[in-house]
Amino acid sequence: MRFHKALVLGFISIVPACLVVPVRSTYYEPNAMDGTAERSDPASKRKDSVGRQVDGLYILAHAASTPEQHLIVGIRINCHGQSVEVNPNLIELQAVAAGTMFRAQSVMNQNIHGDQSNRSNYWITLTFPDSAAANEIAIVFAPGSVRKDGTDLSLQPFRFARVTKWNAHVY
8 A cells, every 4th residue: 555655656756746738729820920939828839829020019900710700810019109090991801812891890909008118018909700601811911000100101911821730738
């Protein structure tokens, strides 16, 4: 019995505090040429968001399908000391192969200003119908969608491809 307890205690002492499990999932992977790939979920090793600097702003985009048969696009715009206006109704989704453009069914827009840091964060969540889901999609910013200090910013699309891959998930 003592040997059994010692064996169990020995095993517990060498097992890491975290468990890394390979998980096969289908998700939208960002195009590496559109910016820096980032993780949207700290527990996952997959990089499914993409961000880039544009004229002093940092813009991050993410796309995901939901079990409710929708396509959700999340956009975060970080700025420091600039006047930024965002019109999320001018941001569209393109199914690349078909060339079809989709307008969001619903828009959530949240603007958070930091009092002491003079930093602002814009969080935009756009919900598209599942018919917008395609193997390749692009988040397209029409003129007037993002303005800095009263001037339209010309933003290149963020492109994503639907992939199925094995990725590590940390528990």
